Amino acid sequence: MTYGDGKRAYADRDYGPVNVIGFGLASALGIAAAVIVDLVQQREASALYVINRWVIEVTSMLGISSVPLYGVMLLLMAIGAISVVFTQPTTLRGAFAQGFGALAVLVTVAPADLGAPLEAPAEETRSPEMMNFDEAFAEPARIGGAQLVPVAVQRQGQYYQLRIKIDFPNGLKQDIDEMIRRNRLVGKLWNPETGKRYNIFRTSGAEIDYDESDGTLRIITKVAAADEEAELWILIEAEGYRITEERFVAKVGPNPIWTVDMQPSTTPLLVQRLRHSYRF
Secondary structure: OOOOOOHHHHHHHOOHHHHHHHHHHHHHHHHHHHHHHHHHHHHHHHHHHHHHHHHHHHHHHOOOOOOHHHHHHHHHHHHHHHHHHHOOOOHHHHHHHHHHHHHHHHHHHOOOOOEEEEEEEOOHHHOOOOOHHHHHHOOOOOEEOOEEOOOHHHOOOOOOEEEEEOOOOOOOOOOHHHHHHOEEEEEEEEOOOOOEEEEEEOOOOOOOEEHHHHHHEEEEEEEEEOOOOOEEEEEEOOOOOOOOEEEEEOOOEEOOEEEOOEEEOOOEEEEEEOOOOOOO
């Protein structure tokens, strides 16, 4: 029997339940492998985050507003498993390669979205004597739980002027630029009102300072405003800490300091990302 006769004879047989299960699992594993490779290699630019947003937009119509990244992975694996009924691969290796290749095509079609860079802070948010971050982050006095904003920093243009303070109780283990480059420190900002997504650290025009003495990362920036008031969301991922997502109600002009408290975690960042639901 010449090479290939066995495969042709096998391909001529009807696909039974055992064939579908076996080849379906192989195809699903191919997709799972491709998902992990894409997340590791593409990092923030992975199309899986975009697909996660698409899935959430669809499921939210059914009342399901949270779908973790591993849920998207399982959905893609299921599609790959079902597809063998139509493609009918003749070997387990072929089924695996089919699943891997199918996801490769899908992530190529889905556009990567790193988010827009943050803008440089408005000059009017700083008084002439504010020459460093310590002065810029000095809170105004509080009376009865309300914060008094000095007259000198009243509304100036259609921007939400932000001061963001991120507290890392155990500090950051590596140089901040190295962590950003290796995808071990990721920051995203989202304005649902406009649908605009911003990348906090990459190609950012924001002023950023990290104080090693107290593990505080401070950011001064501004975000274009479409309304007098908007609900902004921030997402911070850092190695050694739990992925943190918080909201903040911002008003046009200067705002109170937005403090984000990071919680230490021993769970690998890749595992946390698979468990997280990426809306932005």
